[in-house]
Amino acid sequence: MDEGDVETPEELLLKQHRREKKDLQANIQSMKNSVPKNDKKRRKQMTEEIAKMEAELDHKHEEELRQLVSTSDTQVEEAVNGVEGLTVEVQPRVTKAQKRRNKKAAQERERENRITEAEVQNLQGERHLEGVKLAEKLSSRGLQIKEISSDGHCMYRAIQDQLVRRDESELSVKELRCRTAAYMRGHADDFLPFLSNPDTGDVYTAEGFEKYCNDVEHTAAWGGQLELQALSRVLRCPIEVIQADSPPISIGEEHAGDPIILIYMHHAYGLGEHYNSVEQLKEPADNKRAECERTEG
Incomplete structure (x- = not known):
């Protein structure tokens, strides 16, 4: 076996730690x-309780x-003391493979620490708090967030998702933009009076407004309240x-029927x-099972 393939006790312990963190995250999700x-x-x-469990781990x-x-330090010291009658300065040779393993282990420790810090910050951060507030508002209406990919088209994709759920339309994102x-x-x-050049603050000219509309139609430009009014x-x-x-923002109240509902998040992604x-x-599986047991009983 090549010496570079031998795992050190430190690497084995780090591997065990990764498994334990993975198991803990699965338990937290449950x-x-x-x-x-x-x-x-x-x-x-x-x-x-989750914060306590993570801190204990x-x-x-x-x-x-x-x-x-x-x-490890004790074993080296005992080995040196065990050589009787000799005064030898022990300078263990560190192979290139060992140096690579030490570097890899240090990088892995740093990575694990960054992940742990990020998870703790997320529990206390703006994104988490925003999600909790939204979940409370939606649950009172029997709703929950449906995640939409963040690619510049999110507003149009959210509208498209709502239309499909209402069995009203199968318009594509491209068609909605057009x-x-x-x-x-x-x-x-x-619309023109409400648009201004982001660099100068000046109201758009006719040419600037046409470019704005072209971006709406042909690029992944983000949509906002003006585009929602048009839609x-x-x-x-x-x-x-x-x-x-x-408070919720209502657009197009002159139209009849149930509104299309969107979620606007300030801290969703980077x-x-x-x-x-x-x-x-959706009810958690445990709640559904308990409900079934009560019904059967």
């Missing part, structure tokens, strides 16, 4: 699924690593936008702002 999203008290207790791992290093741009071009007086009129349907820290769709609230 805990989250077992608590209804509208049960604020139990979810708060669960969050505190981190402490255990740090202690095991400390003991491993301490044991219709939005066409409506804005045909009703420039309704509401194109689809002849009201649109409601739910946010975590503000780029920040993002639109999601909604779907019917």
Whole structure:
């Protein structure tokens, strides 16, 4: 066996730590699924319990690593003391393979620490708090967030998802963009006064407005409230936008029927702002099983 293939005790311990963290995350996910999203008290207790479990595991791992290093130092010292009658300066040779393993182990420790810190920050961060607030608002209406990919088309994809769920249309994202741009071009007086050059602050010229509409139609330019107004009129349907820290925004209230519901998030991804769709609230599997048992009983 090549010496580069031999795993050191430190590498084996790190591998064990990764397995234990993976098992803990699976346990945490199971805990989250077992608590209804509208049960604020139990979810708060669960969050505190999760933080405690993660802290205990981190402490255990740090202690095991400390003991491993301490044991290794003791073994070297005993080996030196065991050579009677000799005064020898022990300088163990570190092979290139060992140096590579040491470097790899140090990088893996740093990576694990970054992951742990990110998970703790997420539990206390703006993204997590925003998600909790939105979940509470939606659960009271029997709804939950339907994740939409973040690719610049999220607003149009969320509208498309809502139309499919309502069995009203199968318009593609491209078709929605084309219709939005066409409506804005045909009703420039309704939109041009609200658009300005982001660099200068000046109101768009006719040429600037045409470029804006071309971007709406042909690129992955993000959509906003003006595009939603155009879509509401194109689809002849009201649109409601739910946010975590503000009242819902209603667009196109002059149209009849149930509104298309979108979620606007300020802290969803690295780029920040993002639109999601909604779907019917799904009961956790444990709740459904308990309900079945009560019915059968």
